[in-house]
Amino acid sequence: MYTSRPEDPAIDRKYEEALVAAESQLGRVHPARVAGKEIHAPETFTVWSPIEPTLKIGTFSQCGMAETEAAILAAGEAYSDWSQTPWERHCACIREAADRMEEEIFELAALITLECAKTRNEALAEVGEAVALLRYHTSVIRDNEGFRRSMPADTKTDRYESVLCPHGAWAVISPFNFPLVLGAGAAAAALITGNTAIMKPASAAPLSMLTFCQILEESGVPAGAANCITGSGPAFGKIISQSPGIAGVTFTGSRDAGMWLRQEFTTHQPYPKPMILELGSKNPCIVTAQADLKQAAEGVCRGAFGFSGQKCSATSRVYVEEAVFPTFADILTERVTRCTTGDPREKGVFTGPLINREAKERFDAAVASVISAGGEVLIGGQSYSGKETHYAHFAEPTIVTGIPHDHPVMKNELFVPLVVLAMYNGIDEGIRLANETDYGLTAGIFSKDPAEVEAFFSRIRFGVCYANRKDGATTGGWPEYQSFGGWNSSGSTGRGVGGPYYLLSYMREQAQTRLRG
Numbered sequence: 111m112y113t114s115r116p117e118d119p120a121i122d123r124k125y126e127e128a129l130v131a132a133e134s135q136l137g138r139v140h141p142a143r144v145a146g147k148e149i150h151a152p153e154t155f156t157v158w159s160p161i162e163p164t165l166k167i168g169t170f171s172q173c174g175m176a177e178t179e180a181a182i183l184a185a186g187e188a189y190s191d192w193s194q195t196p197w198e199r200h201c202a203c204i205r206e207a208a209d210r211m212e213e214e215i216f217e218l219a220a221l222i223t224l225e226c227a228k229t230r231n232e233a234l235a236e237v238g239e240a241v242a243l244l245r246y247h248t249s250v251i252r253d254n255e256g257f258r259r260s261m262p263a264d265t266k267t268d269r270y271e272s273v274l275c276p277h278g279a280w281a282v283i284s285p286f287n288f289p290l291v292l293g294a295g296a297a298a299a300a301l302i303t304g305n306t307a308i309m310k311p312a313s314a315a316p317l318s319m320l321t322f323c324q325i326l327e328e329s330g331v332p333a334g335a336a337n338c339i340t341g342s343g344p345a346f347g348k349i350i351s352q353s354p355g356i357a358g359v360t361f362t363g364s365r366d367a368g369m370w371l372r373q374e375f376t377t378h379q380p381y382p383k384p385m386i387l388e389l390g391s392k393n394p395c396i397v398t399a400q401a402d403l404k405q406a407a408e409g410v411c412r413g414a415f416g417f418s419g420q421k422c423s424a425t426s427r428v429y430v431e432e433a434v435f436p437t438f439a440d441i442l443t444e445r446v447t448r449c450t451t452g453d454p455r456e457k458g459v460f461t462g463p464l465i466n467r468e469a470k471e472r473f474d475a476a477v478a479s480v481i482s483a484g485g486e487v488l489i490g491g492q493s494y495s496g497k498e499t500h501y502a503h504f505a506e507p508t509i510v511t512g513i514p515h516d517h518p519v520m521k522n523e524l525f526v527p528l529v530v531l532a533m534y535n536g537i538d539e540g541i542r543l544a545n546e547t548d549y550g551l552t553a554g555i556f557s558k559d560p561a562e563v564e565a566f567f568s569r570i571r572f573g574v575c576y577a578n579r580k581d582g583a584t585t586g587g588w589p590e591y592q593s594f595g596g597w598n599s600s601g602s603t604g605r606g607v608g609g610p611y612y613l614l615s616y617m618r619e620q621a622q623t624r625l626r627g
Contacts, residue, residue, distance in 0.1 A: 122457055125230050128216035129455055132224055137166045140316070142173050142340050143323045145184035146333030151177050151341070157316065160227040160463050161453060163501045167225060170316050173341040175349055178308075181337040182355040185279035185306040188334030193276050193304040197256035199330075200302045201248040206329035207298065208244035211237060211322075218290060218321070225315040226286055227462040227502075229454040232417055240291040244298045250613055251302055257617065269624045274617035276304030277384065278357030281350045283343065283371075285362045286465055287420045287525075289315035294322045296360040296386070301331060303616040305357065308350070309338045312363075314465055316340045343367070351375045358384040358616065362422075365389040365523070365549075386615050390523045391551030393583060394427040394544035396566065398537060398557040399434050405580050406556035407442040413554070413582030414529040415449055415507040418461045420469070423552040423574065423583045425529060427520060429540045432533045439531055442509060443489045449507050461527065463502035470495060470503040473526040476519050477508065485513040488531070515543065523549070537562045545571050552576075552583045 136159075141148040151171035159165035171177065192200075211218060219233035228236065251257070257274035280300040284293030289311060297307045311319035323338035339346060347367075350356045351374035359375060361368050368389040375385060395413065397406045413425035430438050454462030464470050470493045477491045490508030495501060511531040513519060520530055534540045537557075544553055553572035557563055563577045576583070 121234070122230070124216045125219060125234065128220040129223065132217060132220040133165070136224065137168060139169045140171075140320055140340070142171045142177055142181075143320060143327075143336075143338045144177065144181045144334075145188075145337065146327055149173070149177055149180065155313065155341070157225075157314065159224050160314075160465050161224065161455070161502055165224060167317055170313075170340045173339045174345060177341075178339055178346060178349045179353070181308045181339050182279055182350070182353050184334035184337055185308050186355045188332055189276075189278050189306045192301075192306055192332060192335045193278075195304070197251055197302075197304070200304065201251050203326070203330040204244050204298050204302045205248050207322075207325050207331075208241045208248075210325050210329060211244070211294075212241045214325075215241070218318070221318055221321065222289060223454055225289055225317055226465060227454045228417055229459055229462060230457065236288060236291050240294045243291065243295045247295075247298055247302050247613065250610060257303075257613075261621075267625055269626045271622045271624075273620045273622055274303075274614070275620050276617060278305060279308060279355055280305040280358045280360065280616065281308050281310065281346075281356050283310045283346070283359070283361045283363065284312060284319060286312035286314040287417065287422075288362075289318040290322060292362050292388075293319045296362075297322070297326075297336065299613055300358075300360070300616050301326070301335060303613055305616055306335045307337065308356075309336070310343070310346045311338070311340065313341065313343065347371045347374060352378045354380060356383070358386075360386040362388045363390075384615065384618075388422065388551075389549075390422045390525075391549040391572075392427060392521065392523050392547045393423060393425050393549070393552040393554075393572075394429060394547070395425050395554040395582065396534075396537075396540040396544055396556070397428060397430045397434070397438055398540065398555070398559065398562050399431040400559040400562060401434070401438075401556035402558060402578070403434060403438050403441050403556075405578065406438065407445045408580045409554065409556060409578075409582030410442055410529065411445045411449065411507075411582070412580075415446070415461055415527045418464055418469075418505060418507075419527040419529075420465060420525050421583075422523075424525075425552075425554070425583050426524065427544070428529055428531050429534045429543050430531055431540065432535050435531070435533050439488060439509070439511070442531075446489050446507050446509060451504055451506065461507065463504050464526065467495070467503050469526060470505060472524060473505040473508075473528060476524055476526065476528055477510070479517070480510045480513055480519055483513050483517055485510050485517075490527070515546065521547065537565055541566060541569050545569075554579065554583060 141150045153172040157167040218237045222233040261270040282296045326336040449460040452459045488509040490506035493505040495503040508528045552574045554576045555566040
């Protein structure tokens, strides 16, 4: 797999060949997929690559009420057979999909680069993670024998079993920043547990999930069990919230959108139904006086500026112990000077353009607010776009410091390449400041003191935590089966995308008592 890609000329050659092939296929019309068929909505929308405006990803169906209801109906009809299909068959289909994705890893990675401007390293890592995640889902089902377990009986005549059962038609809403792995991982989890799926990718990057839907169909998932709708996110959310045919929802995106969806779904459904929400974060990292400062700077740099900070796991607050603050700031600043910003298709580029102009404007506003509050920009702070950059929108990797702990830039998720440095004294204060947020997704520490590390793990209120990782919070560097779940406003289940407990979110328990015999 390519979750941590070694330097290999053969990999670069295959990726570049796939990129040329992918660019030659751009600009086509891509209908939605419902019940194994192409569905053309009356209205369409066009998606352009954030890399440059001449790269037209394609034209997509602006699905509305009719198309979405057709997908819900198809998923509901397919559920009757798919839910009764043996779990071994579910696993075989998802395993086949993973194998096909691995065979097409370079083509899928090239598509991700073109759709959302992810560099080759990160695009290859994303496909590798998706393949690993699907395979891990199958291993969890097999290890638990389809989640059917015998229970102790209190009589000699009865046989007791606990069985985990699917819910029904499951809606999966995925974001632009991981256009394949977050949608594919959730949809595969729904399917492998016996549910059916209606996938809704982000409008900025819909082609990866449409491609994945076709892969599922080619891998034996029956018509109607996997469907993919494209179009407006709010419109889709409104329709599924009011549809009694939807049994559960997985949503990855902003906190505001997720909380709105949760309210809508709770209000309009006839009884409580499961929701899995991952709603971003404001992720801290603690650097103590006992840290390897070069290792810490490497981890912060990768965690903060990979994919221009457009990750819910991105490091955005760094608390540095006062005794080493000046030294660490200098080391980190020097490391950032070596981050290359440019066309993500080119080898050696560390980060490419932002997803759209709105992201650039959000970056500019954040930098201006830091300066107006008396803060200091240690490096970066500039954004640019225009003809000389093919109309792409870039922001420099930026380090700021000197703002109050309650400043909006310290509190609000920005999704841009900007990290704040702040001082603290003592591990207790560092952990307290790190925890002062409504979010709770990813947090890290750099320290060679085992006592400080243990204090961090025992008291930090975040779902994904790490210590002394040179890759920091870079998701492309996580172990293949790393669970990725949030606490507080970052998530609603406490179980992440991956890990041994994730599939439980898609099932409900039934206790069965039978006569022995």
